[in-house]
Amino acid sequence: MAVETKIAATPAPMVVGKPQYDVKDLSLADRGKARIEWAGNEMPVLASIRDRFAKDKPLDGLTVAACLHVTSETANLMIALKAGGANIALCASNPLSTQDDVAAALVQHYGIGTFAIKGEGNDTYYQHIHATLDARPHMTMDDGADTVGLIHSERRDLLGNILGGTEETTTGVIRLKAMAKDGVLGYPIVAVNDAQTKHMFDNRYGTGQSTIDGIVRATNILLAGRKFVVAGYGWCGKGLALRARGIGANVIVTEIDPLKALEAHMDGFTVLPMNEAAKVGDVFCTVTGDIHVLRPEHFASMKDGAIIANSGHFNVEIDLESLGKMASTKREVRDYVEEYVLDGKRLYVLGEGRLINLASAEGHPASVMDMSFANQALSAEWMNQNYTTLQKDVYSVPLAIDQEIARLKLAAVGVGIDTLTDEQERYLSSWQMGT
Numbered sequence: 001m002a003v004e005t006k007i008a009a010t011p012a013p014m015v016v017g018k019p020q021y022d023v024k025d026l027s028l029a030d031r032g033k034a035r036i037e038w039a040g041n042e043m044p045v046l047a048s049i050r051d052r053f054a055k056d057k058p059l060d061g062l063t064v065a066a067c068l069h070v071t072s073e074t075a076n077l078m079i080a081l082k083a084g085g086a087n088i089a090l091c092a093s094n095p096l097s098t099q100d101d102v103a104a105a106l107v108q109h110y111g112i113g114t115f116a117i118k119g120e121g122n123d124t125y126y127q128h129i130h131a132t133l134d135a136r137p138h139m140t141m142d143d144g145a146d147t148v149g150l151i152h153s154e155r156r157d158l159l160g161n162i163l164g165g166t167e168e169t170t171t172g173v174i175r176l177k178a179m180a181k182d183g184v185l186g187y188p189i190v191a192v193n194d195a196q197t198k199h200m201f202d203n204r205y206g207t208g209q210s211t212i213d214g215i216v217r218a219t220n221i222l223l224a225g226r227k228f229v230v231a232g233y234g235w236c237g238k239g240l241a242l243r244a245r246g247i248g249a250n251v252i253v254t255e256i257d258p259l260k261a262l263e264a265h266m267d268g269f270t271v272l273p274m275n276e277a278a279k280v281g282d283v284f285c286t287v288t289g290d291i292h293v294l295r296p297e298h299f300a301s302m303k304d305g306a307i308i309a310n311s312g313h314f315n316v317e318i319d320l321e322s323l324g325k326m327a328s329t330k331r332e333v334r335d336y337v338e339e340y341v342l343d344g345k346r347l348y349v350l351g352e353g354r355l356i357n358l359a360s361a362e363g364h365p366a367s368v369m370d371m372s373f374a375n376q377a378l379s380a381e382w383m384n385q386n387y388t389t390l391q392k393d394v395y396s397v398p399l400a401i402d403q404e405i406a407r408l409k410l411a412a413v414g415v416g417i418d419t420l421t422d423e424q425e426r427y428l429s430s431w432q433m434g435t
């Protein structure tokens, strides 16, 4: 089916008159706008795409349901998509990650239907996803695959209307690949996370810096000299371990994958099973993407005063339900810090076990989101151009897009590189030349 047919068949309610929205307080809009502009200064690659989109309108008439962390960086992506002709309905991909002033500005200053309130409960969180789906999207843009999950469970009527989607994060991509493997994925999706200009920078340097930022803002503790346990040595764990070491912590890595464990060992970190790390750690941070990485046997052996945080996508990595049952009391001691007392020992959980870099801080810096969201914008354009030839499967970002983003970012930061000489090109494609 041609895209024109799909678009003509469905109304785009978000652009008719005032957008519908649910945000905390519209009076915060001016502050949010200033913040969006500040982030925009650090997003030159996305800005160049936005300017081209404004001329070419590659998303003209397309309704996009976006479920992303509602931050100043995401706002710049939404503005670029809108410049490209898209109608957008945006909601939060985590109940604690919304920047309320940014959400207000999106509604008030940019006419983007936004449904997101920091601290919203689970019911409101899902109501907000439903609200974006009421716009009858042609495309989904997810961070964690909650929109895709809802469409495939409660909103299956929308499947025929959707041409494709994009997914931002490791956890979401894992879910989508499982759906595709089981033959239940209803439309093609681009795995933005798999682009090198995404995970090598956002996951590593973004998560590394913003997680330390979140832990420090929540607690104001000195990290130098502390034993800092990083659970998981994927791209996010690598970045976090690197930055924790940089600030002076003694870093311990836990892993289940022998290759990653070996890499952590040779990168100079202490590698221990969690049972042993639990006894000595001062600060714990999970970044594995899996469930119950910290559980009762670990809580039982932790030291008095241990601090526990998560920077993985979902709040499942720390078994808080069991911790709650083990504790005699629980109280909030500072914003984003809850004290659990068990047998006279105090354990401190940050940000309700939700990703701490967005709960108590502002997420990844704009400079790194520039590349992630350039991938989102160009993947949305690519999907709109190519969906008729695609299967109901998960696709990588085309290499040409990845390379173009790297080139644009290098130009923006003023870094020049070499090109192969003709002789070098010939050498690389030959097999006769030896010693």
Ligand code: ADE
Pocket (backbone or CB within 6 Å): 068, 069, 070, 071, 072, 073, 074, 206, 358, 362, 363, 364, 365, 366, 369
């Ligand atoms: N994920 C991590 N950091 C983010 C940010 N600043 N904006 C949107 N999504 C994010």
